Amino acid sequence: MITSSSPRTQRGMSTVESAIAVAVGAIGLVIGIVLIVQFSISSYGSRDASKESSMSHDAIMARLKPVGEIGMYDPNAPQPTAAKALVVAAAVPSANKGEATFKGICTGCHGAGVMGAPKFGDKAAWAPRIAKGLDVLYVSAIKGKNAMPAKGGNPALADDDIKAAVQYMVNAAK
Numbered sequence: 001m002i003t004s005s006s007p008r009t010q011r012g013m014s015t016v017e018s019a020i021a022v023a024v025g026a027i028g029l030v031i032g033i034v035l036i037v038q039f040s041i042s043s044y045g046s047r048d049a050s051k052e053s054s055m056s057h058d059a060i061m062a063r064l065k066p067v068g069e070i071g072m073y074d075p076n077a078p079q080p081t082a083a084k085a086l087v088v089a090a091a092v093p094s095a096n097k098g099e100a101t102f103k104g105i106c107t108g109c110h111g112a113g114v115m116g117a118p119k120f121g122d123k124a125a126w127a128p129r130i131a132k133g134l135d136v137l138y139v140s141a142i143k144g145k146n147a148m149p150a151k152g153g154n155p156a157l158a159d160d161d162i163k164a165a166v167q168y169m170v171n172a173a174k
């Protein structure tokens with residue numbers, strides 16, 4: 001009959017033996033994880049980006065391509081239909097310029113009435129301003145007023161476009 005000073009577990013291992021077994025298992029696990037990490041680092045680290053097909057110059061340029069392209073067209077040259085449409089769009093009568101300018105920039109603040117901007121179509125907000133006369137409003141819009149930036153923040157816009165946008169907003173609030 002085998003006798004032992006330490007108590008036996010059900011499987012017949014002493015507590016010391018099973019503690020060693022657990023420790024060996026844990027060390028094995030850690031070594032396994034380290035090896036997996038090392039393997040993935042080495043296999044990814046040695047990848048050469050320039051050899052990946054998705055990293056080729058053409059593939060990158062295709063990804064960076066803008067959604068739309070703007071070209072200069074000679075209106076008198078024979079045109080493909082798309083170019084014709086572009087010329088037509090550029091030749092919109094000035095009556096629509098106010099709306100276009102408004103939708104391009106002014107609506108950023110006046111659309112929802114942010115930062116105290118009189119809201120588009122809000123008669124109560126516009127009435128006291130309209131009472132000042134269009135010329136005063138033109139000056140405010142072109143030169144700026146308090147939180148209202150000069151030309152809505154786009155100095156490249158023509159004075160006439162700004163005036164048209166003011167008219168557009170004023171008409172909508174009458």
Ligand code: HEC
Pocket residue numbers: 101102105106107108109110114115116117118129136137138140141145146147148149151152153162165166
């Ligand atoms: C960054 C926000 C912002 C943008 C963009 C903006 N506005 Fe304004 N606008 C304001 C604010 C704020 C006021 C109120 C200013 C005040 O009376 O203190 C205002 C007031 C005005 C007024 C009334 C001025 C007056 O004297 O009562 C006009 C007209 C006006 N804006 C036209 C325009 C036009 C036209 C555009 C586009 C070209 C434009 N705004 C874009 C913020 C903006």
